[in-house]
Amino acid sequence: MRFSIYRYNPETDAKPYMKDYEVDVPHDSDMMVLQALMLIKDQDETLSFRASCREGVCGSDGMNINGLNRLACLTPVSSLKAPITIRPLVNMTVIRDLVVDFTLFFQQYEKVQPYLQNHAEPPATERLQSPEERAALDGLYECILCACCTSFCPSSWWNPEKFIGPAGLLWAARFLADTRDTATEERLANLQDPFSVYRCRTIMNCTVVCPKNLNPAAAIAGIRHKMVEKGS
Amino acid sequence: MKLTNYSFDAVIVGAGGSGMYASLQLAHSGLKVAVLSKVYPTRSHTVSAQGGIAAALGNVHEDDWRWHMFDTVKGSDYLGDQDSIEYMCKNAPTAMYELEHMGMPFSRLENGKIYQRAFGGQTLNYGQGVAQRTCAVADRTGHALLHTLFQNNIKAKTHFFNEWYAIDLVKNAAGDVAGVIAICIATGEMAFFNSKVTILATGGAGRIFETSTNALINTGDGLGMALRAGMPLQDIEMWQFHPTGLPGMGILITEAVRGEGGYLINKDGERFMERYAPHAKDLASRDVVSRSIALELRAGKGFNPGGMDYVKLKLDHLGADVINSRLPGIRELAITFAHSDPLVVPIPVTPTCHYMMGGIPTNMHGQVITLGEQDKDRIVEGLYAIGECACVSVHGANRLGSNSLLDLVVFGRAAGLHAEKAIKSGLPLHPIRESDIEHALTRVERWNTNKNGEDIKTIHDEMQKVMQSDFGVFRIEESMIEGLKKLKALRERLKDARLKDTSQIFNTARIQALELDNLMEVACATAMAALTRKESRGAHSREDYPKRDDLNWLKHLVVFSDLSVNYRPVNMRPDSVDPLKPMERVY
Numbered sequence: 001m002r003f004s005i006y007r008y009n010p011e012t013d014a015k016p017y018m019k020d021y022e023v024d025v026p027h028d029s030d031m032m033v034l035q036a037l038m039l040i041k042d043q044d045e046t047l048s049f050r051a052s053c054r055e056g057v058c059g060s061d062g063m064n065i066n067g068l069n070r071l072a073c074l075t076p077v078s079s080l081k082a083p084i085t086i087r088p089l090v091n092m093t094v095i096r097d098l099v100v101d102f103t104l105f106f107q108q109y110e111k112v113q114p115y116l117q118n119h120a121e122p123p124a125t126e127r128l129q130s131p132e133e134r135a136a137l138d139g140l141y142e143c144i145l146c147a148c149c150t151s152f153c154p155s156s157w158w159n160p161e162k163f164i165g166p167a168g169l170l171w172a173a174r175f176l177a178d179t180r181d182t183a184t185e186e187r188l189a190n191l192q193d194p195f196s197v198y199r200c201r202t203i204m205n206c207t208v209v210c211p212k213n214l215n216p217a218a219a220i221a222g223i224r225h226k227m228v229e230k231g232s
Numbered sequence: 233m234k235l236t237n238y239s240f241d242a243v244i245v246g247a248g249g250s251g252m253y254a255s256l257q258l259a260h261s262g263l264k265v266a267v268l269s270k271v272y273p274t275r276s277h278t279v280s281a282q283g284g285i286a287a288a289l290g291n292v293h294e295d296d297w298r299w300h301m302f303d304t305v306k307g308s309d310y311l312g313d314q315d316s317i318e319y320m321c322k323n324a325p326t327a328m329y330e331l332e333h334m335g336m337p338f339s340r341l342e343n344g345k346i347y348q349r350a351f352g353g354q355t356l357n358y359g360q361g362v363a364q365r366t367c368a369v370a371d372r373t374g375h376a377l378l379h380t381l382f383q384n385n386i387k388a389k390t391h392f393f394n395e396w397y398a399i400d401l402v403k404n405a406a407g408d409v410a411g412v413i414a415i416c417i418a419t420g421e422m423a424f425f426n427s428k429v430t431i432l433a434t435g436g437a438g439r440i441f442e443t444s445t446n447a448l449i450n451t452g453d454g455l456g457m458a459l460r461a462g463m464p465l466q467d468i469e470m471w472q473f474h475p476t477g478l479p480g481m482g483i484l485i486t487e488a489v490r491g492e493g494g495y496l497i498n499k500d501g502e503r504f505m506e507r508y509a510p511h512a513k514d515l516a517s518r519d520v521v522s523r524s525i526a527l528e529l530r531a532g533k534g535f536n537p538g539g540m541d542y543v544k545l546k547l548d549h550l551g552a553d554v555i556n557s558r559l560p561g562i563r564e565l566a567i568t569f570a571h572s573d574p575l576v577v578p579i580p581v582t583p584t585c586h587y588m589m590g591g592i593p594t595n596m597h598g599q600v601i602t603l604g605e606q607d608k609d610r611i612v613e614g615l616y617a618i619g620e621c622a623c624v625s626v627h628g629a630n631r632l633g634s635n636s637l638l639d640l641v642v643f644g645r646a647a648g649l650h651a652e653k654a655i656k657s658g659l660p661l662h663p664i665r666e667s668d669i670e671h672a673l674t675r676v677e678r679w680n681t682n683k684n685g686e687d688i689k690t691i692h693d694e695m696q697k698v699m700q701s702d703f704g705v706f707r708i709e710e711s712m713i714e715g716l717k718k719l720k721a722l723r724e725r726l727k728d729a730r731l732k733d734t735s736q737i738f739n740t741a742r743i744q745a746l747e748l749d750n751l752m753e754v755a756c757a758t759a760m761a762a763l764t765r766k767e768s769r770g771a772h773s774r775e776d777y778p779k780r781d782d783l784n785w786l787k788h789l790v791v792f793s794d795l796s797v798n799y800r801p802v803n804m805r806p807d808s809v810d811p812l813k814p815m816e817r818v819y
Binding site for chain 2: 051054130181
């Protein structure tokens with residue numbers, strides 16, 4: 001099967017180019033794209049990409065495969081039409097080949113203060129939370145920070161620095177939803193400007209591509225709802 | 233070669249659970265701390281842990297850390313150090329509450345307390361019944377733990393060096409550790425991180441085996457660094473084979489499935505664990521269950537005896553509610569990687585390399601121990617090791633499920649506390665000479681300049697094959713002798729291997745070559761240790777020595793890079809309870 005892969009090493013290449021590789025994929029194989037990339041690296045060790053857990057929980061191998069952002073380790077080769085085109089995550093600075101720069105992505109994540117805030121003295125044991133209250137975090141806390149969503153969001157393309165992007169906002173929603181967190185007002189005030197949240201145009205690309213089947217678009221709508229409730 | 237110099241009070245190598253717990257502990261001390269990680273912190277292998285963290289909170293029933301300690305000592309087949317195990321079990325509840333206060337999204341019981349589930353080998357009242365001791369975040373506990381720690385490190389403004397790869401320790405003439413040499417993966421920049429305290433938190437080395445539940449990054453980097461610096465590894469023959477990995481890929485299927493009521497069946501549909509462990513059944517400890525599966529497969533009771541053989545894990549009887557709320561991640565993994573929806577059909581599973589009980593020997597503060605004059609313990613000044621790369625030793629010859637995350641947080645915290653005290657009481661920056669850093673630079677330079685040897689891929693694959701065939705669940709002298717011989721030859725060949733890619737920019741081939749240096753060190757040490765220990769204990773199961781031999785082998789085995797072997801006594805002196813005497817181990 002033919003793979004067409006984006007190649008660029010700033011040390012040696014004047015500009016990026018696509019390079020074709022043939023991989024022997026048996027007819028009934030359940031090979032994932034990540035394994036195919038590893039076989040390609042056996043042919044050509046100069047191909048650089050990130051990978052670690054190879055089971056979709058570490059978030060290392062987000063890339064654009066046949067036009068959609070996905071995790072290579074969770075995408076079966078058999079689900080794709082040949083030739084399979086693999087490019088780095090969209091709209092992120094390429095360091096080399098399929099490896100992109102995550103600096104801005106993590107800065108946006110840090111902007112939402114992604115940690116529990118509660119200034120009350122903690123009890124001697126755990127804080128209590130009912131199973132129903134805890135269930136409010138489901139669909140939010142499972143994010144693996146792979147950047148598939150933010151990199152595929154047109155609002156992030158237009159305002160990469162001012163709009164926080166779906167991943168960061170999903171985490172904002174996760175802490176707003178936690179009954180143990182007491183910083184709701186500060187969190188909402190922190191997001192109160194024309195760009196941070198409101199630049200979401202509900203295009204829904206984030207939700208379409210999330211490899212963990214999360215719904216950042218709904219989370220952003222939830223934040224807006226809370227902001228409106230606050231009258232801000 | 234140009235070298236940047238950085239100076240810190242403490243440098244932590246590795247941003248998994250133990251490294252980030254230590255950094256958090258140190259962050260509030262006002263000291264200058266750096267964390268080096270070869271991947272972004274949230275990519276560390278802690279993220280893959282599923283089932284939970286053991287702590288005797290007593291949220292479901294009366295519980296006692298002494299019962300937890302008894303289970304852990306028994307689970308270790310009495311090779312664990314009882315002072316360390318006591319410290320871990322006693323401090324477990326405090327650690328859980330700290331994590332909860334940090335925001336860890338634990339699953340909850342109806343009364344609002346942290347949810348706790350059953351796990352293998354965790355019992356009530358010194359072996360009297362199944363305990364629900366494992367605190368869980370559905371089946372994504374590692375993910376929740378790692379992200380919570382990362383988030384709190386952001387809050388504490390920890391200084392991360394992401395995608396920096398540590399190459400070697402820098403040790404001065406006095407034998408003190410003065411820091412590490414590391415390379416920035418993105419740019420190829422090399423730097424010397426000079427520090428008063430260096431903490432290795434580099435995780436396991438499961439990639440020495442062909443099939444493993446471990447992430448691709450688990451290449452034993454800290455272990456290779458320690459061996460090259462002249463320090464030993466301890467009990468490195470003790471490798472845990474998890475009973476339930478998906479055949480082929482080795483994707484982990486958590487023990488929590490059995491904790492929630494799932495069980496194993498052979499091709500006749502028989503719940504065979506009832507024969508091997510009449511009381512604990514599927515919740516016997518992992519070495520016992522893995523051996524039982526291996527025996528079933530050997531007896532032709534597997535589902536695919538001609539090929540990659542396996543038994544099955546049945547959980548459909550638990551119902552959709554339990555599976556979707558307690559085991560949602562497992563359902564996803566089984567559908568994606570085994571094409572079977574556990575709501576309807578059982579999951580194919582087979583014993584798979586999962587965890588390294590051995591590692592760099594340390595005391596309970598995480599300080600690294602080597603052998604000094606007259607083979608007596610000597611503390612290596614300036615060096616700590618924590619988490620899976622360390623052997624403190626709380627897991628001995630077999631780790632209990634849900635004790636590894638506990639090990640990370642308890643000893644990450646302990647090392648942080650101890651290091652802070654040491655630095656504040658005046659520990660200096662250890663002086664070095666040029667020559668102390670040369671060996672690290674030479675190692676990188678060799679990979680940059682070797683032009684004529686063979687590719688690393690062949691050597692890498694052959695090493696994994698040897699480990700898989702000769703050092704697996706069952707071991708026997710003849711094949712181990714052969715295996716060790718092959719490994720030594722591979723280690724020689726590796727010295728001449730070459731890289732085609734010598735770019736400075738995000739050169740992953742070069743990192744893989746440096747990782748292979750470490751894997752090879754660990755593989756050789758494992759082989760030597762396994763061949764030397766002539767008994768069966770915990771995960772180390774020898775067909776030619778099928779019994780545990782306390783008279784001759786109730787001792788830690790240490791092995792050095794030159795494959796010389798020595799021994800250390802097992803600690804049997806807990807502080808506040810009576811020592812646990814070795815008994816026959818039945819489940």
